Amino acid sequence: MHLHKYEKIWLAFGIISLIVFLSVVGVSAFHQGNTPSGGHMTIDPNKVRETAPFDQTGLHERSDGTYEMVIISQAFGYDAGDWKVPVGKEITFTLTSEDVTHSFSIVGTNVNMMAIPGQVNHKKHTFKEPGKYLIICNEYCGSGHHFMSAEIEVVES
Amino acid sequence: MNQSMNLPNDRRLPLANTAVAYAAFLIGTLCGLLQVFIRNDALTLPGWLDYYQILTAHGLLLAIVFTTFFIFAFFQAGTSKALGQFGPRVILWNWIGFWITLLGTLLVVVMVVSGQASVLYTFYAPLQAHGLFYVGLALFVIGTWVQGFALIGHYVKWRRANKGQLSPLFAFMTVATIILWVIACLGVVATVLFQFIPWAFGWTDGINVELSRSLFWYFGHPLVYFWLLPAYMAWYVVVPKLIGGKVFSDSLARLSFVLFILFSIPVGFHHQLTEPGIASFWKFLQTVLTFMVIIPSLMTAFSLFATFETRGRQLGGKGLFGWITKLPWKDVRFTSILIAMLFFIPGGAGGIINASFQMNELVHNTLWVVGHFHITVGTPVAMTFFGLTFWFIPYLTGRQFTKNLQRLAFLQIFTWSIGMLLMSTAQHMLGLLGAPRRTAYTGYAHEDALAWFEGVLSNHVIMAVGGSILFLSALLLIYIVIQLWWFAPVSDQESKMTFPMAESDVSGTPALLENWKVWIGIAFVLIALAYTIPLSEIIQHAPPGSGRFQTW
Ligand code: HEM
Ligand SMILES: [Cu+2]
Numbered sequence: 057m058h059l060h061k062y063e064k065i066w067l068a069f070g071i072i073s074l075i076v077f078l079s080v081v082g083v084s085a086f087h088q089g090n091t092p093s094g095g096h097m098t099i100d101p102n103k104v105r106e107t108a109p110f111d112q113t114g115l116h117e118r119s120d121g122t123y124e125m126v127i128i129s130q131a132f133g134y135d136a137g138d139w140k141v142p143v144g145k146e147i148t149f150t151l152t153s154e155d156v157t158h159s160f161s162i163v164g165t166n167v168n169m170m171a172i173p174g175q176v177n178h179k180k181h182t183f184k185e186p187g188k189y190l191i192i193c194n195e196y197c198g199s200g201h202h203f204m205s206a207e208i209e210v211v212e213s
Numbered sequence: 214m215n216q217s218m219n220l221p222n223d224r225r226l227p228l229a230n231t232a233v234a235y236a237a238f239l240i241g242t243l244c245g246l247l248q249v250f251i252r253n254d255a256l257t258l259p260g261w262l263d264y265y266q267i268l269t270a271h272g273l274l275l276a277i278v279f280t281t282f283f284i285f286a287f288f289q290a291g292t293s294k295a296l297g298q299f300g301p302r303v304i305l306w307n308w309i310g311f312w313i314t315l316l317g318t319l320l321v322v323v324m325v326v327s328g329q330a331s332v333l334y335t336f337y338a339p340l341q342a343h344g345l346f347y348v349g350l351a352l353f354v355i356g357t358w359v360q361g362f363a364l365i366g367h368y369v370k371w372r373r374a375n376k377g378q379l380s381p382l383f384a385f386m387t388v389a390t391i392i393l394w395v396i397a398c399l400g401v402v403a404t405v406l407f408q409f410i411p412w413a414f415g416w417t418d419g420i421n422v423e424l425s426r427s428l429f430w431y432f433g434h435p436l437v438y439f440w441l442l443p444a445y446m447a448w449y450v451v452v453p454k455l456i457g458g459k460v461f462s463d464s465l466a467r468l469s470f471v472l473f474i475l476f477s478i479p480v481g482f483h484h485q486l487t488e489p490g491i492a493s494f495w496k497f498l499q500t501v502l503t504f505m506v507i508i509p510s511l512m513t514a515f516s517l518f519a520t521f522e523t524r525g526r527q528l529g530g531k532g533l534f535g536w537i538t539k540l541p542w543k544d545v546r547f548t549s550i551l552i553a554m555l556f557f558i559p560g561g562a563g564g565i566i567n568a569s570f571q572m573n574e575l576v577h578n579t580l581w582v583v584g585h586f587h588i589t590v591g592t593p594v595a596m597t598f599f600g601l602t603f604w605f606i607p608y609l610t611g612r613q614f615t616k617n618l619q620r621l622a623f624l625q626i627f628t629w630s631i632g633m634l635l636m637s638t639a640q641h642m643l644g645l646l647g648a649p650r651r652t653a654y655t656g657y658a659h660e661d662a663l664a665w666f667e668g669v670l671s672n673h674v675i676m677a678v679g680g681s682i683l684f685l686s687a688l689l690l691i692y693i694v695i696q697l698w699w700f701a702p703v704s705d706q707e708s709k710m711t712f713p714m715a716e717s718d719v720s721g722t723p724a725l726l727e728n729w730k731v732w733i734g735i736a737f738v739l740i741a742l743a744y745t746i747p748l749s750e751i752i753q754h755a756p757p758g759s760g761r762f763q764t765w
């Protein structure tokens with residue numbers, strides 16, 4: 057099989073960029089911890105409200121000074137306490153769904169999590185600016201999907 | 214006189230497939246038009262019709278029905294041209310496959326129209342459509358398999374009769390695409406037959422949602438290559454002939470198709486990057502495999518532009534870019550496909566962004582993604598199919614693509630390009646601003662959401678303007694199709710015989726490239742590597758199943 061000289065250069069350039077690029081993505085993900093949301097805990101989707109931590113939705117301070125916000129999504133809204141979180145503090149969003157698939161996405165941030173029934177999703181985020189942020193469901197969940205939204209207030213602690 | 218009545222059977226077959234494709238195209242693009250107006254709050258639907266019902270129809274009719282039926286039409290006409298006329302059994306099985314595919318399609322459409330399947334084309338559990346919707350999906354896949362295996366049968370017969378020879382490039386690529394399709398469908402068939410159907414009919418109570426999603430996306434990504442490879446066939450084999458050139462390198466063309474089979478399947482997790490249940494390691498591994506398709510993509514880009522340059526220089530083009538002016542720009546069959554290729558440059562770049570692991574969080578399920586697939590399947594693939602249609606229907610009906618129709622065809626591809634440029638640019642930008650996909654109009658009371666209606670280009674109004682131009686363009690295309698089918702003047706025998714296929718020199722091509730056992734074997738090894746452990750984790754750690762929900 058014959059490769060033209062320019063094609064060799066072209067492919068070499070492509071493959072080297074590919075390696076560089078994937079290394080950057082990999083280092084950022086596994087060395088600096090920038091992985092997309094995920095989790096490995098499962099939950100009985102029919103008993104969400106009886107199962108910890110979803111028996112107590114809302115914000116909880118942890119002993120190390122970080123926070124966890126526990127959220128249940130359902131058609132067509134969220135149950136997450138009173139929607140106030142402190143600025144500058146690491147918050148872990150913990151999410152599941154009581155019925156169909158939804159998402160929990162905070163506009164203007166990297167928080168964009170799928171809510172899968174039977175699975176528990178996590179994402180760490182630190183708000184840098186106080187203010188009101190829009191939360192929307194961006195996974196189709198039924199006729200009221202476009203009404204599924206909320207607002208979270210980031211306050212000075 | 215109705216000319217199509219006395220067409221030989223191997224022309225009626227692709228015509229039947231083309232007819233279904235364009236019927237789906239017309240209804241599908243009408244849905245698209247409604248969508249852009251609803252999202253922009255300029256249109257409210259009557260109570261019996263729902264946004265998500267329309268969106269389900271749009272996704273299914275365009276991305277699945279239009280593409281698949283057109284692809285089989287192209288394969289059937291092309292393989293009978295490349296390998297010789299079909300025998301009666303090949304024809305019979307192709308017809309049987311066609312009717313099964315059509316039956317499946319109709320069942321799905323009836324379920325969507327009657328409001329019992331507003332689950333979008335991804336039909337994510339535990340949204341539960343009517344059981345017959347899933348039966349329709351299964352029939353659709355089975356029908357395509359029957360057609361696919363009938364074509365493979367024809368190919369095997371040719372190989373037996375021509376021992377030791379490489380098959381013609383068009384036939385090789387057809388077989389590669391069918392192999393890809395059959396392997397890909399295993400995932401969706403598994404979830405539909407073993408999860409959805411028993412659950413939807415009430416024979417089982419719960420469904421493992423994460424498993425069904427993973428099996429769907431095992432299919433969902435190679436699905437995009439099932440659309441793309443036939444377009445690449447047009448680029449590799451048809452376009453060089455249109456410009457009077459040859460295939461740049463037979464072996465590289467075959468190698469790239471083989472690599473697409475290997476690297477388009479074990480990568481479905483890149484659609485599931487933001488969901489739980491799959492460890493980061495597996496998501497990342499599939500991200501790496503996803504990026505491997507960049508290699509055959511770069512090979513394809515090189516080959517195509519090398520063909521253009523070689524031919525342009527033969528025709529006397531001088532200097533670094535002089536050859537460009539020598540290309541047959543006035544031939545809409547060429548120009549349409551060239552524009553389609555150009556759209557694929559930003560389309561491919563966007564795909565790299567989407568698949569970039571953590572960067573996916575920025576764009577996942579936003580309008581950005583909608584912009585992305587309209588400049589991949591919605592234009593590079595669809596407009597390549599338009600470009601093929603201009604000679605393909607005349608080839609089948611024996612009518613002329615007249616000068617007037619050619620002018621209209623230019624207007625059609627021009628308007629499609631402008632419309633798509635406007636709509637997809639708006640969608641990309643709106644997505645970056647956080648506007649969600651698959652979402653009817655809402656006045657989310659927040660300044661971030663108000664901005665989605667105020668930008669210069671990043672605006673739902675621009676999206677609607679683009680969408681309207683697109684729909685006009687679609688109508689124009691339907692008009693051209695109807696003319697070419699029934700009304701254009703009948704041509705001489707000669708134009709009936711033109712299915713442009715460029716010469717491809719196989720003298721330097723290693724026989725290994727056509728040893729399917731090897732490539733299918735490697736494909737399954739890669740699939741096993743990427744999927745065995747994460748899928749068995751999903752099955753072993755399965756939560757109690759989810760019930761049936763109809764939330765629409
Ligand atoms: C008149 C031309 C078209 C218009 C105006 C149009 C418009 C749209 C819009 C606005 C959406 C997004 C709706 C939403 O997320 O809320 C959409 C989705 C989509 N479009 Fe198109 N489109 C057109 C042509 C096409 C073509 C030719 C294809 C493919 C061959 C296509 C494939 C899709 C797919 C697969 C979706 C996603 C459906 C889903 O999210 O379930 N569209 N289209
Ligand atoms: Cu939703």
Ligand SMILES: [Cu+2]
Binds near residue numbers: 437483484
């Ligand atoms: Cu994909």
